[in-house]
Amino acid sequence: MGGGQRERIIIVGAGLTGALLACLLGEAGYDVVVYERRADPRKEGIVGGRSINLAISVRAIHALKLAGLDRKVLEDAIAMRGRMIHSPTGQLSFQPYSKNPNDAINSVSRGALNVTMLDAAQQYPNVTHHFDQRCVDVDIETPAVQLLNAQTNQTTWVQGDVVIGADGAFSAVRERMHLLDRFDYNQTYLAHGYKELCIPPTSDGEFAMDPNALHIWPRGGYMMIALPNKDRTFTCTLFWPFEGPHSFEAVRQEADVMPFFKAHFPDAVPLMPMLVEDFLSNPTSSLVTVRCGPWCYQDKVALIGDAAHAIVPFYGQGINAGFEDCVSLMECLKVCRGDWSKALATYFDRRKVHTDAIADLAISNFLEMRDHAASKLFRWKKKGERVVHRLLPQWYLPLYNMVSFSRIPYAQAVQKAKRQDRIVTAMLLMVLFILLVSLVWWIA
Amino acid sequence: MGGGQRERIIIVGAGLTGALLACLLGEAGYDVVVYERRADPRKEGIVGGRSINLAISVRAIHALKLAGLDRKVLEDAIAMRGRMIHSPTGQLSFQPYSKNPNDAINSVSRGALNVTMLDAAQQYPNVTHHFDQRCVDVDIETPAVQLLNAQTNQTTWVQGDVVIGADGAFSAVRERMHLLDRFDYNQTYLAHGYKELCIPPTSDGEFAMDPNALHIWPRGGYMMIALPNKDRTFTCTLFWPFEGPHSFEAVRQEADVMPFFKAHFPDAVPLMPMLVEDFLSNPTSSLVTVRCGPWCYQDKVALIGDAAHAIVPFYGQGINAGFEDCVSLMECLKVCRGDWSKALATYFDRRKVHTDAIADLAISNFLEMRDHAASKLFRWKKKGERVVHRLLPQWYLPLYNMVSFSRIPYAQAVQKAKRQDRIVTAMLLMVLFILLVSLVWWIA
Numbered sequence: 036m037g038g039g040q041r042e043r044i045i046i047v048g049a050g051l052t053g054a055l056l057a058c059l060l061g062e063a064g065y066d067v068v069v070y071e072r073r074a075d076p077r078k079e080g081i082v083g084g085r086s087i088n089l090a091i092s093v094r095a096i097h098a099l100k101l102a103g104l105d106r107k108v109l110e111d112a113i114a115m116r117g118r119m120i121h122s123p124t125g126q127l128s129f130q131p132y133s134k135n136p137n138d139a140i141n142s143v144s145r146g147a148l149n150v151t152m153l154d155a156a157q158q159y160p161n162v163t164h165h166f167d168q169r170c171v172d173v174d175i176e177t178p179a180v181q182l183l184n185a186q187t188n189q190t191t192w193v194q195g196d197v198v199i200g201a202d203g204a205f206s207a208v209r210e211r212m213h214l215l216d217r218f219d220y221n222q223t224y225l226a227h228g229y230k231e232l233c234i235p236p237t238s239d240g241e242f243a244m245d246p247n248a249l250h251i252w253p254r255g256g257y258m259m260i261a262l263p264n265k266d267r268t269f270t271c272t273l274f275w276p277f278e279g280p281h282s283f284e285a286v287r288q289e290a291d292v293m294p295f296f297k298a299h300f301p302d303a304v305p306l307m308p309m310l311v312e313d314f315l316s317n318p319t320s321s322l323v324t325v326r327c328g329p330w331c332y333q334d335k336v337a338l339i340g341d342a343a344h345a346i347v348p349f350y351g352q353g354i355n356a357g358f359e360d361c362v363s364l365m366e367c368l369k370v371c372r373g374d375w376s377k378a379l380a381t382y383f384d385r386r387k388v389h390t391d392a393i394a395d396l397a398i399s400n401f402l403e404m405r406d407h408a409a410s411k412l413f414r415w416k417k418k419g420e421r422v423v424h425r426l427l428p429q430w431y432l433p434l435y436n437m438v439s440f441s442r443i444p445y446a447q448a449v450q451k452a453k454r455q456d457r458i459v460t461a462m463l464l465m466v467l468f469i470l471l472v473s474l475v476w477w478i479a
Numbered sequence: 480m481g482g483g484q485r486e487r488i489i490i491v492g493a494g495l496t497g498a499l500l501a502c503l504l505g506e507a508g509y510d511v512v513v514y515e516r517r518a519d520p521r522k523e524g525i526v527g528g529r530s531i532n533l534a535i536s537v538r539a540i541h542a543l544k545l546a547g548l549d550r551k552v553l554e555d556a557i558a559m560r561g562r563m564i565h566s567p568t569g570q571l572s573f574q575p576y577s578k579n580p581n582d583a584i585n586s587v588s589r590g591a592l593n594v595t596m597l598d599a600a601q602q603y604p605n606v607t608h609h610f611d612q613r614c615v616d617v618d619i620e621t622p623a624v625q626l627l628n629a630q631t632n633q634t635t636w637v638q639g640d641v642v643i644g645a646d647g648a649f650s651a652v653r654e655r656m657h658l659l660d661r662f663d664y665n666q667t668y669l670a671h672g673y674k675e676l677c678i679p680p681t682s683d684g685e686f687a688m689d690p691n692a693l694h695i696w697p698r699g700g701y702m703m704i705a706l707p708n709k710d711r712t713f714t715c716t717l718f719w720p721f722e723g724p725h726s727f728e729a730v731r732q733e734a735d736v737m738p739f740f741k742a743h744f745p746d747a748v749p750l751m752p753m754l755v756e757d758f759l760s761n762p763t764s765s766l767v768t769v770r771c772g773p774w775c776y777q778d779k780v781a782l783i784g785d786a787a788h789a790i791v792p793f794y795g796q797g798i799n800a801g802f803e804d805c806v807s808l809m810e811c812l813k814v815c816r817g818d819w820s821k822a823l824a825t826y827f828d829r830r831k832v833h834t835d836a837i838a839d840l841a842i843s844n845f846l847e848m849r850d851h852a853a854s855k856l857f858r859w860k861k862k863g864e865r866v867v868h869r870l871l872p873q874w875y876l877p878l879y880n881m882v883s884f885s886r887i888p889y890a891q892a893v894q895k896a897k898r899q900d901r902i903v904t905a906m907l908l909m910v911l912f913i914l915l916v917s918l919v920w921w922i923a
Binding site for chain 1: 660661662663664665666667668721765
């Protein structure tokens with residue numbers, strides 16, 4: 036395909052990444068058709084119970100800006116400026132994310148954000164949406180998608196110039212790419228699952244805890260977190276092993292739930308009137324990391340967002356990474372002047388190393404949040420990082436800040452953090468050495 | 480299911496692992512039904528062109544012995560006692576595998592071995608085989624398999640008590656397990672592919688090279704190997720990158736084939752009269768490593784052999800590992816007294832770490848064969864290993880020997896090799912230190 040004519044782009048999935056990509060491709064003048072297996076969330080209401088709140092930060096905000104949506108989205112968000120650690124005895128301590136009080140991650144509702152973005156995408160006359168259309172097969176060579184209409188139960192094949200799978204961690208488009216020769220694929224589950232719970236507003240309609248923080252109950256081996264919502268509730272998420280002596284498997288009876296929470300999250304229990312009911316009725320979900328490659332096939336098929344690289348939620352970067360994919364793909368289309376074959380290959384080459392890096396970071400942040408966040412040593416280290424950052428703001432940026440408050444590509448951020456850490460360690464050793472020599476000299 | 484009654488075991492795949500498992504389960508008194516997608520090789524003749532010869536060694540021989548097949552199979556095999564290295568100028572050097580001249584790996588034809596094993600399995604009245612039956616779906620909960628008859632094009636569902644997927648690297652049974660929550664899965668392709676070529680007998684009907692060696696043309700970055708066959712041919716396999724300046728992609732024209740071989744494998748060219756035709760007509764195949772887990776679901780479904788852990792062929796251990804799976808599964812059934820649920824879980828627990836270890840070893844042996852086998856340092860190291868092995872035969876066993884000439888579980892062999900290497904290195908350093916001190920003392 037050349038650069039001139041208007042290609043017909045099929046996007047599978049009208050979730051957050053699919054909807055943003057539809058906006059950006061719509062803006063660029065492409066004909067875009069989006070197929071989504073679920074019903075239109077603007078008609079059916081938002082389905083909760085299985086989605087951790089989203090934390091959007093600089094990367095997602097930059098992408099939203101390109102679609103003219105950043106202000107609208109931030110108006111609906113709640114800024115979280117640090118971690119509020121809840122000790123086993125219920126004591127609180129606040130760890131700011133940054134020396135800069137304007138640096139915050141922003142809690143948004145996945146459902147509300149999706150509605151905002153679908154509305155925006157539908158402003159483009161060259162973008163159309165079809166809901167209740169589940170992609171059940173993909174013909175990669177044509178390319179075409181086979182759709183099952185949830186209302187009529189009929190399937191139809193629809194052909195396009197490019198098919199983009201934005202259909203999430205269990206992508207149907209990826210499942211077909213999986214069958215291609217030399218497609219690398221890796222899915223790895225954590226031994227932990229998660230369950231959503233809720234902290235409603237207080238009796239006088241206020242937030243039950245500080246809304247401008249991400250609340251963490253780190254317990255070593257497991258944890259609970261809570262993020263604020265605009266309706267003054269908090270969505271809590273318990274991350275816990277599936278099996279073992281302390282696990283979802285071990286606590287399944289009504290009588291076991293309350294004793295467990297009273298023993299480990301005593302300060303949360305009074306805030307959770309529906310705790311036992313929620314615990315027993317809400318599903319226990321698994322946490323998967325998916326890596327694969329290549330994400331593209333000729334000028335015909337590509338994967339984006341969770342379909343290309345599902346990550347665990349512990350760095351709050353899933354949606355940020357997915358939105359960055361959209362920005363990268365649009366840049367590649369521009370650089371390659373609409374040559375989709377080159378653009379898709381370039382997009383994969385550029386992004387893969389960075390999404391691999393954030394996948395690793397997300398897993399290690401789980402260990403940090405559940406095991407270390409409560410420790411004194413960890414808090415000193417974080418304080419030390421903020422001190423060095425304050426002294427040498429141009430040179431030293433803590434890793435968390437590079438990931439959450441900058442657009443430095445993920446893999447570069449990891450490299451820079453390693454370099455910084457080596458230098459700071461060397462400097463500390465030198466200072467210690469000088470102190471020691473001075474001490475010896477002084478004694479002598 | 481209890482231990483007493485005769486369960487009906489469905490095995491998907493009558494390849495080598497499936498056929499051996501059918502023998503062992505048949506011997507143990509189970510009702511076994513085997514479904515194979517290909518035609519009966521005893522009727523249709525053996526299809527070549529895509530299978531590297533097999534090298535069977537102690538692990539496979541032990542498993543065959545349990546089925547009473549070891550002698551018969553070894554009669555049809557050719558012992559390879561070492562590597563014959565072909566230099567770029569055509570010079571030969573022989574590296575024995577072991578200080579013990581009886582230690583050999585045995586070249587067998589996959590097709591002939593399969594026929595031997597199918598004949599053996601059919602001796603059991605409680606084992607039946609169905610060919611031309613492709614498994615197209617699996618109902619894991621029942622369990623049952625859906626089979627497509629290649630002759631009638633009809634599908635039927637067949638129910639069993641246990642379904643065992645012995646259906647190879649692209650297992651249909653595993654594909655269904657893939658959809659289970661919390662199934663870890665990893666498939667990784669090498670950047671190299673392979674192509675089979677042939678060295679026929681000489682004009683007087685003899686082997687064109689020494690038949691009692693595995694021939695290697697290591698060229699750094701790529702290589703060719705050749706294994707002897709009973710009909711006095713050699714099956715050559717060229718391992719080469721798919722893409723790049725020296726690759727299958729770069730050499731696709733008739734005019735390019737001969738110059739490449741003359742430049743890099745000059746001594747092989749006169750032995751390969753069909754070289755250009757074979758090169759252009761034989762397929763280029765990919766090399767995949769598959770890891771997954773768990774390999775079992777309750778007392779209903781299990782994976783075995785390549786379906787559970789496809790590995791690259793460079794350690795010659797694929798079939799040895801698959802046969803060891805069969806032995807392990809039978810041991811687990813015995814230990815768990817026919818409780819399939821416990822037996823399958825135990826089988827997975829016991830085997831997983833070892834098949835992961837051989838998967839890693841197979842990849843690193845590729846680097847060793849293609850890059851290092853030609854180097855002087857490597858040959859000295861191998862000689863050093865043989866010397867230490869000769870001096871301390873009870874204590875020191877080179878890794879290659881533990882893998883190929885012992886039944887020490889793979890992961891334990893890797894651990895033992897690391898320990899040995901550390902001790903030998905420490906001893907060498909000590910000897911050097913003593914020599915140095917003596918030298919200083921002598922000079923002083």
